[in-house]
Amino acid sequence: MAVFTIIILVLLSLLLWVILAPILLSIDTKRHMYQLSLFRVVSVDFRRMDTDLFVHMHNMLFSKTFKIDLLEQITQRSTKKIQPQVKSKKNRFSLSGRKMWRLFRTFKVRNLKLRIDTGDYYCNGLLYPIRFLINGRNRDVQFVFGGDNELELVVENRMIRILRAII
Secondary structure, eight states: OHHHHHHHHHHHHHHHHHHHSEEEEEEETTTTEEEEEETTTEEEEEEEETTEEEEEEEOSSOEEEEEEEHHHHHHHHHHSOOOOOOOOOOOSOOOOHHHHHHHHHTOEEEEEEEEEOOSOHHHHHHHGGGHHHHOBTTEEEEEOSSSOOEEEEEEEEEHHHHHHHHO
């Protein structure tokens, strides 16, 4: 009986940890890195190099890397015949506008660095004063005249907040 109780307590503590652990989404367009991690224990990295996409999944026990050739995927998609779609049953799970807004508000921006160049000096000059309204702690928006666009974004959420917003 004591072993059964210990197993139940361990499973409940793991479930509680998954619900309360932060989920981080990191996007870095300068280095072409995209990462989704669960409190640095389980992580999935996407990295694009030329026509290849590298997917690196790792956790505390193992690590695995996959290589996906994007050009091959595009050519395979274009050679397939288009089949008529069969109408599916109506989805019972739907979110209203209010629930979508509550779900959107559960995400916390931990770091934002945005560099924008519209290609037009006049437009960049008009947008420049807006950066003072947007900038704040952990947020840096720049309208540059160098011709490059970059985004570094780290967003955090927890399963408990998502569940609370949906229910």
